Amino acid sequence: MDLVQRAREGDRRALARLITVVENQEPEAVDFLQEMYPHTGKAQVIGITGPPGSGKSTLTDKLVKELSKRGQKIGIIAVDPTSPFTGGAILGDRVRMSDLNLDENVYIRSMGARGSLGGLAETTNDVIKILDACDFDYIFIETVGVGQSEVEIINAADTVLVVMVPGLGDDIQAIKAGILEIGDIFVVNKADREGANKVVLELQMMLDLKGEKSGWETPIFMSDATESKGIIEIVDGILEHFTYLKQSGELWTTRRNKLEKELLAIVSKKLYTQMLQRVKQEKKLNEYLDCIMRKETNPYSVVELLIKDLMPR
Numbered sequence: 480m481d482l483v484q485r486a487r488e489g490d491r492r493a494l495a496r497l498i499t500v501v502e503n504q505e506p507e508a509v510d511f512l513q514e515m516y517p518h519t520g521k522a523q524v525i526g527i528t529g530p531p532g533s534g535k536s537t538l539t540d541k542l543v544k545e546l547s548k549r550g551q552k553i554g555i556i557a558v559d560p561t562s563p564f565t566g567g568a569i570l571g572d573r574v575r576m577s578d579l580n581l582d583e584n585v586y587i588r589s590m591g592a593r594g595s596l597g598g599l600a601e602t603t604n605d606v607i608k609i610l611d612a613c614d615f616d617y618i619f620i621e622t623v624g625v626g627q628s629e630v631e632i633i634n635a636a637d638t639v640l641v642v643m644v645p646g647l648g649d650d651i652q653a654i655k656a657g658i659l660e661i662g663d664i665f666v667v668n669k670a671d672r673e674g675a676n677k678v679v680l681e682l683q684m685m686l687d688l689k690g691e692k693s694g695w696e697t698p699i700f701m702s703d704a705t706e707s708k709g710i711i712e713i714v715d716g717i718l719e720h721f722t723y724l725k726q727s728g729e730l731w732t733t734r735r736n737k738l739e740k741e742l743l744a745i746v747s748k749k750l751y752t753q754m755l756q757r758v759k760q761e762k763k764l765n766e767y768l769d770c771i772m773r774k775e776t777n778p779y780s781v782v783e784l785l786i787k788d789l790m791p792r
C-alpha cells in the first residue's frame with residue numbers, strides 16, 4: 480500500500496512522512512498531492528490569529544478538546560513564520576498542547592519558516608490538503624497575525640477567528656484595520672482580566688462602523704481559556720459560520736477565488752523554473768557575459784535578447 484493510502488487509513492507515521500515529503504518539496508510530492516486531491520474539500524479550515532501571547536494556543540487547545548469530545552477529528556497546524564527553527568514559541572505550544580498529542584482524534588504539526596515566507600504559505604496550503612484528504616473534520620491553523628505571509632496563511636482558512644485581549648494599550652484603534660477585515664469571529668480572551676468588557680464594546684463599535692457586507696453577523700465572544708470558560712459558545716459559533724458559508728453559497732465562491740490564485744501561483748512557479756533553466760542552458764550565455772564585461776553591451780539588452788529567444792512564437 481502506498482503512503483497516501485496508509486495515511487488515509489489512519490496510520491499516523493505515514494501521515495507524518497507524507498507531510499514531510501510535501502514540506503520538503505521532494506519529487507514524489509506532486510504525485511501524492513494529485514492522488515489526494517479528489518478527497519479534499521470537506522474539512523472546515525479555521526485560522527486563529529491575534530497578538531503574541533493573547534492565548535491563541537490555549538484557546539485552540541480548549542476548542543479542539545471540545546470538538547474531540549463531540550467525536551470529531553481535528554488537525555492542528557502551528558505556524559511560526561518568525562522562526563527559522565522550531566523555536567521557543569512552538570516549543571511552548573507543544574507543551575501546552577501536550578495532552579492533545581495523546582488524543583487519537585487529534586493530530587498536531589508545527590511548521591517553521593525554513594525557506595521563504597511565501598514558501599511557508601504555499602506548503603501550509605498543501606498540508607491543509609493532506610489533512611483534509613485524511614478525513615480530518617476540522618483543521619486549525621495558528622499564526623501571529625502581523626506580516627504578509629501570515630495574512631496569506633490565514634487566507635487559506637474558511638473561518639478566521641481573531642483573538643483579542645484587554646490591556647493591549649488604551650487605544651484599540653491602534654490595532655490594524657486589517658484584522659477587523661479578516662475576522663469572521665472575534666474572541667476577547669483573558670476575560671478574567673480588567674477591561675474585557677471595554678474591548679468587547681469597542682470592537683462592537685468598530686464592527687458596526689464597518690458595516691456588514693455579507694449576511695454573516697460577526698459575533699464577539701468572551702473567554703477565559705485557561706479556565707475553559709466560554710469555549711462551548713465559541714465552538715458553536717465556528718460551526719454556525721461554516722453552515723452559513725455553505726448555505727449562502729459563499730463557501731463555493733471564496734474557495735473558487737482561492738483556487739484561481741493557487742492555480743496561477745503554480746503556473747507562474749512552473750514557468751519561472753522552466754524558463755530560468757533554459758536561460759542557464761543557453762549556449763551563448765558565456766559569450767554574452769564576456770561581452771557585457773567588455774562593455775560591448777549591457778545586462779538590460781542581453782535580458783531582452785534572452786527572453787526573445789526563449790519565447791515561443
Ligand SMILES: Nc1nc2c(ncn2[C@@H]2O[C@H](COP(=O)(O)OP(=O)(O)OP(=O)(O)O)[C@@H](O)[C@H]2O)c(=O)[nH]1
Nearest residue numbers: 531532533534535536537568668669702703704705
Ligand atoms: N489570565 C489568563 N491567562 C491566559 C488566558 N488564556 C491564556 N492565558 C495565558 O497567556 C499566556 C499566553 O498564552 P498562549 O496560549 O501561549 O498565547 P499565544 O497567543 O498562543 O502566544 P504566542 O503563540 O506566543 O503568540 C499563557 O501563560 C497562558 O496561560 C486567559 O483566558 N486568562
Ligand SMILES: [Mg+2]
Nearest residue numbers: 535536572621
Ligand atoms: Mg501560540
